[in-house]
Amino acid sequence: MSLAIETFLETSPVDKAAVDAFVAAHEFPLVEGSRVTFVYRGEADSVLLQHWIYGLESARPFKRVEGTNLWHLVVEIPEGSRVEYKFVVERGQRRELIRDPLNPHLAHDPYGSNSVAAGEGYERPDWTLPDPEARPGSLERRLIRSEALGEVRPIQVYVPARFRSTRRYPLLVVHDGADYLRFSSLQTVLDNLIHRLEIPPLVVALTTSTNRLYEYADDERHARFVVDELLPLMTSAYPLVDKAEARALMGASFGAVAALSTAWRHQGVFGNLLLQSGSFAFTDIGQNKRGPLFEPVVEFVNALRKAPGRPADKLFVSCGVYESLIYENRSLVPLLQHAGMAVRFVESRDGHNWENWRDRLREGLSWLFPGPLWMVYE
Amino acid sequence: MPAVSTIPTVTLLGPQRLQPTVREAVAAAHVEGCLATITAGWEEREDEDQELSEHLVDCENLRLFQRGERVFAKDPELFDAVRGRYDALREIQELYRIRLTAMLDAVRALFARNARLPSPRIQPEIVDALKAVAALDEQHEQRVRDVQQAFEDRWKLAQRESVAKEREEITSIVRRHGGVAVAGGHVLVLLNRMRLFDLAPLLRERPVIAWSAGAMVLTDRVVLFHDSPPQGRGYAEVLEPGLSLVPGVVVLPHARRRLLLDDGQRVQLLARRFHPGRCVALDEHSGVVWDGDELHPQPGTRRLHVDGRVAAMEAP
Numbered sequence: 001m002s003l004a005i006e007t008f009l010e011t012s013p014v015d016k017a018a019v020d021a022f023v024a025a026h027e028f029p030l031v032e033g034s035r036v037t038f039v040y041r042g043e044a045d046s047v048l049l050q051h052w053i054y055g056l057e058s059a060r061p062f063k064r065v066e067g068t069n070l071w072h073l074v075v076e077i078p079e080g081s082r083v084e085y086k087f088v089v090e091r092g093q094r095r096e097l098i099r100d101p102l103n104p105h106l107a108h109d110p111y112g113s114n115s116v117a118a119g120e121g122y123e124r125p126d127w128t129l130p131d132p133e134a135r136p137g138s139l140e141r142r143l144i145r146s147e148a149l150g151e152v153r154p155i156q157v158y159v160p161a162r163f164r165s166t167r168r169y170p171l172l173v174v175h176d177g178a179d180y181l182r183f184s185s186l187q188t189v190l191d192n193l194i195h196r197l198e199i200p201p202l203v204v205a206l207t208t209s210t211n212r213l214y215e216y217a218d219d220e221r222h223a224r225f226v227v228d229e230l231l232p233l234m235t236s237a238y239p240l241v242d243k244a245e246a247r248a249l250m251g252a253s254f255g256a257v258a259a260l261s262t263a264w265r266h267q268g269v270f271g272n273l274l275l276q277s278g279s280f281a282f283t284d285i286g287q288n289k290r291g292p293l294f295e296p297v298v299e300f301v302n303a304l305r306k307a308p309g310r311p312a313d314k315l316f317v318s319c320g321v322y323e324s325l326i327y328e329n330r331s332l333v334p335l336l337q338h339a340g341m342a343v344r345f346v347e348s349r350d351g352h353n354w355e356n357w358r359d360r361l362r363e364g365l366s367w368l369f370p371g372p373l374w375m376v377y378e
Numbered sequence: 379m380p381a382v383s384t385i386p387t388v389t390l391l392g393p394q395r396l397q398p399t400v401r402e403a404v405a406a407a408h409v410e411g412c413l414a415t416i417t418a419g420w421e422e423r424e425d426e427d428q429e430l431s432e433h434l435v436d437c438e439n440l441r442l443f444q445r446g447e448r449v450f451a452k453d454p455e456l457f458d459a460v461r462g463r464y465d466a467l468r469e470i471q472e473l474y475r476i477r478l479t480a481m482l483d484a485v486r487a488l489f490a491r492n493a494r495l496p497s498p499r500i501q502p503e504i505v506d507a508l509k510a511v512a513a514l515d516e517q518h519e520q521r522v523r524d525v526q527q528a529f530e531d532r533w534k535l536a537q538r539e540s541v542a543k544e545r546e547e548i549t550s551i552v553r554r555h556g557g558v559a560v561a562g563g564h565v566l567v568l569l570n571r572m573r574l575f576d577l578a579p580l581l582r583e584r585p586v587i588a589w590s591a592g593a594m595v596l597t598d599r600v601v602l603f604h605d606s607p608p609q610g611r612g613y614a615e616v617l618e619p620g621l622s623l624v625p626g627v628v629v630l631p632h633a634r635r636r637l638l639l640d641d642g643q644r645v646q647l648l649a650r651r652f653h654p655g656r657c658v659a660l661d662e663h664s665g666v667v668w669d670g671d672e673l674h675p676q677p678g679t680r681r682l683h684v685d686g687r688v689a690a691m692e693a694p
Contacts, residue, residue, distance in 0.1 A: 367609055376562075376563060378395060378591070
């Protein structure tokens, strides 16, 4: 089957009017089966597609349609994929990294935003969007004077709708909680999953670090903060189920390292872990090649690989196949399983980003904390 | 709608939280006087019935959940026995689920093959495979019945002081009221409380209006269902026999949300498995009225058919 761009290029003449009509007639990027056409219009010396798909050349050049300012590039993107990207536009000495002007779909993160190409079959899950039928939970702000960290740390606490002080709730501790709220729609996801009975009502502690790359890299002070300061505060302030099986730690990237290393250092405290795209770098031989920030992570993961112990009973581990970390995450799973832990591992056709982590929350949370879905018909 | 009769009607409705129709249903059921309400499915929220009271003026909550808690606090021996029965039933359910999953996998595989490589030899296999599933459902239901009967024989609830006193009060309250409303919630908690206090004979005496889980417990068989749960394959399961006030029907509250009604194969599987029971989708503004003889659908109420269609239910 010919692609729309191929058919268009066969028409003659390919002039400004024809380009205008072609661009107006389609949404971009143009998804046709597994082939996705990216288009840029403008004067430039070269245009490149900058994406974050590990394994593919990261900057791929567009072709210019002769006599016009139309640039195009066709890329194979497998079904169900979600890809974040930007365009690199070069004019003389000037090199600009821009979002796709023809694509309104953006994904945000702490560094800004990217354009998003959804491969055929990918749809944003409906449980990530506000549901007027779902009763909203609330967010409370608290401060913890942390001796371990030597400072006062703000946290937010998600309290589920219809909270009752006479009831006992499971506890979820989320690293980079503010980012999960902002970029992964965590509050909406919690409201919806609780409303749909897919998870029970939970109390969620959302932590934030001012120095995450150091603090999350197996820093014993962070583990002490979570176990000896945050947990007692939460236990005294909220009615929580006082059992490891009703507690979970969650995090993404370095946040996943923090969750795992905290649970490993304090075994038996948290029964569940939700680890997304963990930066679980390790070495079998030779030096770590990911840079100095990873040194303590590598040391931790190497130690864990030697003596895994039992950091938790149930782990949900997810990673995008377009991330370089897929190798490390795949390697971790059998290790944990052989050590007797129940591990659910999910791969997605996505990258190292907050929307990938958002899209896996339903499967992860409902596995760790199954709700009364089958029994309740309100 | 059924003609006015001396036999009390049982009205089964869809969810009431967002678009309540219970007031109209009460009026149509010709309830004389006030209603006794059962909200035990809401468990510790049983008392939070203010919204319900707005629709059902002058109702009185039977507080079956609280009464149950009181009985168990007073009678720890019975509490232990109930817990033991619960554990036994849970194990039976798990074992049933193992067999059921394998059998329904087989049915789905046959359906898939029929779609891919149609052959006249497949339909008889599907028929027999579904018969085997139906037989398993019946075996499971009988096992549950046996456990419940053994429990009843051993503990003779009617003669236990802790239970008898509550039953007496409940009977007196229900008889002071013109009808009973049963709300939804946790279907097993609701069913267990209604069994503990032997509500079924009382409910036969007067009009009953029930919705969601409340509707499920009044049928012959409580079927748990969800086509797209976050975990597992989403195969419907028989939980227990119900209180059998309304025979020959499997009610499916929140069908719009819980079932893939556009998936003809799944619809067919559910409808054929429980045939000749009628699978009724109980969504908002849906309902059926049992007049002791026939099932009368409210306008717009849909039924799942054995050919995979979901269509408006026809009046008898």
